[in-house]
Amino acid sequence: MSDATSPTAPQHDAVLGIRKDLIQRYSTLVVLALMFVIFSLTVDRFLTSQNLLNIAQQISMLTIVGAGLTFGFAAREMDLSVGYAVGMAGILVPLMLISGVPLPVAILGGLAAGLAIGATNALLVTVVGIPSLIATLATGSILFGINFLSTGGRAIYGGLPDAYLWLGQGRIAGIPVLAFFMVAVVAVAWFVMERTVFGRYIYAVGGNQKAAELSGVTVRRYRAAALIVCSVFAVIAGMLLAARLGSGQPNAGERYLLDGLATVFIGMTMLRPGTATVLGTFFGALFIGIINNGLNLIGMDTYIQSIVKGAIILIAVAIVSRSTKLNLL
Amino acid sequence: MDITLSNITMQFPGTRALDDVSLALHTGEVHGLIGENGAGKSTLVSILGGSLAPTSGSIAIGSEKLHLTSPRAALLRGIAHVSQEGSLVPALTGAENIFLGAEPRRFGVIHRAALRAAATEALSRWFPEVAIDLDRPVGELPMADRKVIEIVRALRGQVHLLILDEPTATLPVREKEQLWRIIRSLPPRGVGVVLISHFLSEIKALSDRITVLRDGRLIATEPADRMSEGRMVDLMLRRTDDTRRASANVHAPPTGNPVLALRNWRSGRIEVSDFTLHEGEIVGLIGLTGAGHVGFARALHNPAGVQVDALSIAGRPVxxxxxxxxxxxxxALVPDHRMEYALIGDWxxxxxxxxxxxxxxxTxxxxxxxxxEAEARRVMRLLNVKAHxxxxxxxTLSGGNKQKISIGKWLYGAEGRYRVMIFIEPTEGVDIGAKAEIYAEMRRLAAQGVGILIASSDLGEVAELAHRVIPFTGGRPGPAIPATEFSEARFIQSMSGVAA
Structure with a gap:
């Protein structure tokens, strides 16, 4: 059959005089704004500068993990080891600091660990040929074991230098240092994805791997790079997380996997529906941050929060799946 | 009984695929349907088979008007469609495929013995002369046997009209003959056949009447014995003296330097001992499916696993x-299946x-x-891409405009850089207007000294563009056919390995 039989572009359809593609692109943002307004009107301590800065602080690590996963999703690779990579950096860096390693060296050590994790994942996926979903599930399990063995399951605290703690707890002109990190990471990630040849090729590999290959793109290199970015961003978040908590917790990173994936999924419902984008992920993190914060302030049970969050992710993914193919494997 | 199509029009965004087509089909005849790619054949049989609803017009069987909302609805009214690609499940046996979705059951599970018996009975009732092992997975059967199984499956119900879309396209010659006999045996038993085929000799030999479509319009319906192959081609291509003269001009073979030269090329079962393409030359590669002409074209661009004694492009060894x-x-390569191999739909x-x-x-x-943006616009202007x-x-673009973008990828930021351009099925799913523009672009590139290879199943297209044509059979190229000897009959003979 000829291409002429394919259906028309959706933008010719309209609901209440609004173009359908616009509705699709911005409906999640409208929901986000509505949620913000409702919490502002109904929850006492929600709309205060202190609480808004709190939200920024709370979502900063999540945004950084999500930004890394965005690279993975853009290249159609899934990284399920990010949660344990967050945990590993959050143990490794405090351990080094406590044993007297200077802060810059410890941070470089953390980044090197991220590179090593990412390179391992990349090797398994692009050279050995294991699908990323399975490869990273396995490496995640291995990291989990290492995290608990190396700490005996106990938290690492005491004796962390002030300069390190400042990264996670300090403020500049009243604004949390973490928020600056978040903005910087989002800005860099956005620029790389939207304004560089590297980002364009990551999207090409995810958009149509065969076409990218026949256009002369070294597909394997960009799939590998996307997985490495996932791990490196995860260890950055892990180092900041331990600084914020003031201790290294072997299980602190776990929730960043599911929440991180959720930020990307929610982000994929907006802007360029079906495609992971850095700004979409940022709004996804904001979405989750506002829900968590608002429900916390109301005093809702954490388990109910988890149910609400799960339902929201399902709705978001349902919206995307209805309009575009969501091929993740 | 007659099946009557009245004033069928099919409007797609940007293209009118069918324009006021009226046609009466008899259940006692084989009706050949011919036309170039994009002429509307597939659209017409899709409407008849219930998988497309026409923009306007109606279909009637006898005097009763039909509302064919799905292939299933068409089947219930006795119209069955065997598509070109094949719809068998390779891992299932012939018997299982014949009764797919209608398996005889006992105690809620498939009754295997009854299934085999019924399938064997159906095959021998329709085609007693055919022997096929119905217990083997169809993936292991010859292509012709698979087609027969598809036809038996299509004839499961009370069928008045069987649509066969390119049934012999994938078959070697000796397997074709079996299928030809089968097709001819159907009308005497009350099953009319609508036959689509690129092979004009086949259409002429099998059909009682022949209908020619061009640009979505019905050009002629005539008894087969009054249609010569030459007349069919003329009707399909709307040849006038002008276009004949225009194509005659470009057929003068160019005498430039070689832009592609190779010796002893082997990739899989494809072997090319010697091949040279010159500056400004357009060479057509033709063959039946699996003959190696497409595989050769693909491997030139993506040569993983290729062995070659000598290969040079634009005079330099590679x-x-x-x-x-x-x-x-x-x-560079402009591939077939552009949405799969060349483009990103969401971009x-x-x-x-x-x-x-x-x-x-x-930078x-x-x-x-x-x-x-500036460079993209330059290329879009150059290729006359119609877009907002x-x-x-x-x-959201039409097939022709998509194809222009697929070509434009090699012009963007690289005008004059590629010395060899390979096209596989360059006008697959492209409407007639865009087709002419794509041909013009290929000629413009050739005039700039680019050597062009076209692997196409559209023989009219190859004849119009090429300076010489190389027919492939069994993975090997045959002797080149010079432009002076181009004819549909000569092409088909050379593709089937029959000496002229």
Whole structure:
């Protein structure tokens, strides 16, 4: 059959005089704004500068993990080891600091660990040929074991230098240092994805791997790079997380996997529906941050929060799946 | 009984695929349906088979009007459609495929013995002369046997009309003959056949009447014995003296330097001992499915696993490692199945055009959107791409405009860089207007000294563009056919390995 039989572009359809593609692109943002307004009107301590800065602080690590996963999703690779990579950096860096390693060296050590994790994942996926979903599930399990063995399951605290703690707890002109990190990471990630040849090729590999290959793109290199970015961003978040908590917790990173994936999924419902984008992920993190914060302030049970969050992710993914193919494997 | 199509019109966005087509089909005849790619044949039989609803017009069986809302609805009214691609499940046996979805059951599970008996009975009732092992997975059967199984399955119900879309396209010659006998045996038993085929000799031999479509319009319906192959081609192509003269002009063979030369090329079962393509030359590669002409064209661009004694592009030796090596040597490919092999539907036109030479609009890896935009617009103007702007999503374009973008990828930031351009099925799913523009672009490239290879199943297209044609059979190229000897009959003979 000829291409002429394919259906028309959706933008010719309209609901209440609004173009359908616009509705699709911005409906999640409208929901986000509505949620913000409702919490502002109904929850006492929600709309205060202190609480808004709190939200920024709370979502900063999540945004950084999500930004890394965005690279993975853009290249159609899934990284399920990010949660344990967050945990590993959050143990490794405090351990080094406590044993007297200077802060810059410890941070470089953390980044090197991220590179090593990412390179391992990349090797398994692009050279050995294991699908990323399975490869990273396995490496995640291995990291989990290492995290608990190396700490005996106990938290690492005491004796962390002030300069390190400042990264996670300090403020500049009243604004949390973490928020600056978040903005910087989002800005860099956005620029790389939207304004560089590297980002364009990551999207090409995810958009149509065969076409990218026949256009002369070294597909394997960009799939590998996307997985490495996932791990490196995860260890950055892990180092900041331990600084914020003031201790290294072997299980602190776990929730960043599911929440991180959720930020990307929610982000994929907006802007360029079906495609992971850095700004979409940022709004996804904001979405989750506002829900968590608002429900916390109301005093809702954490388990109910988890149910609400799960339902929201399902709705978001349902919206995307209805309009575009969501091929993740 | 007659099945009557009245004033069928099918409007797709940007194209009128069928324009007021009226046709009466008899259940006692084989009705040949011919036309170029994109002439509307597939659209017409899709409407008849219930998988497309026409924009306007009606279908009636006898005097009763039909509302065919699905292939199933058409089947219930006795119209069955065997599509070109095949719809068998390779892992299931012939018997299982024949009764797919209608398996005899006992105690809620498939009754295997009854299934085999019924399938064997159906096959021997329809085609007693055919012996097929119905217990083997159809994936292991010869292509002709698979077609027979599809036909038996289609004849499961009370069928008045059987649509066969290119049934012999994938078959070797000796297997074709079996299928021809089967097709001829149906009308005497009350099953009319609508036959689509690119092989005009086949259409002529099998059909009682022949209908020619061109640009979505019915050009003629005539008894087969009054239609010569030459007349069919003339009707399909709307040849006038002018276009004949125009194509005669470009057929003068160019005498430039070689842009592609190779010796002892082997990839899989494809073996080419000697091949040279000259500056400005257009060479057509033809063959039946699996003959190797498409495989050769693909492997020139993506030469993983190729062994070759000597290969040079534009006079320089090349070692065929991978796609990148061939691209940097100056060889590009505009593939078939463009949405699968060339383009990204969700991307806009600018991003698609910039896919290969992305760095043209970048400095130190950083993209400059305005520069990219300017170059994309230049290419879109050059190829006369009809779109709202370079920001339009690619998937919303018509087939012809998509194909122009697929060609444009090799012009973006690289005008004059490629010395060899290979086209596989260059006008697959392209409407007639865009087709002419694509031909003009190929001739423009050739005039600039680019050597062009076209692997196409559209023989009219090859005849119109090429300076010489190389027919492939069994993975090997046969002797080249010079332009002076071009004819549909000669092409078909050479493709089937029959001496002229």
């Amino acid at each position: 070692s065929p490692r991978d796609v990148r090596a061939m691209l940097s040597a100056g060889l 806009d036109l600018r991003e698609n055009l910039a896919m290969v030479h992305t760095r043209h609009a970048a 130190a890896g950083i993209l400059f959107p305005r520069k990219e 702007g370079s920001g339009q999503a690619l998937k």
